[in-house]
Amino acid sequence: MSASRDDLTNRLNLNEGPDIHTIRQTVVSDKFQRSIGKRVILLQESFPFLFVGKIKGVEGDFLELKVEITNINELDGERFRIHLDTVQVFFIEDGHHVIPDIRG
Template sequence: MTLSRSASYSHNVMHDMALVDYFRASIGQRAFILTPSYPFMFIGEIVSLIGDQVELAVETTHFAQLENRNWLIHIDNIEVFYIEFPGDPRIPELNDML
């Protein structure tokens, strides 16, 4: 029981570490991030990685008061994301999306 629990823990750790590495390799690119916690959505440039937190220079969220500042977003809290690498589809303006 303890073994399987620690094995599944290792899976989680491995996936999380791989995700941290992926975001680290994406520093300087724009990202779209959905999270289940408030304020649910961020669009901005990946500035750096601090431990397992992504530092994002946020241009767009749902609320203007929370924009144009850096946010630290816990990697584990990211439900889905899109990172815009050169040549990939551009993240559209918020109003164009729905």
């Protein structure tokens, strides 16, 4: 027996507004959208772990990044589509603070 839409909505507590995941996704997506053209450093749990590059675009919760440097030399210079949920830490250059050259 299938539950009605209202029953399912009530059981999932969706009547009380957006959940924290939706709020986080919106805030992070908006931050990256406002930062198109700027350099960013990203850290994520999964391989490859480190990206430094220029933000080229944002589509939903995906970031398009033109990578300068990763922790894998063979991937340097490529374009990546990164799901924002995989990003653990990021820093976007703001004009006062810049990302240093970490190539060694």
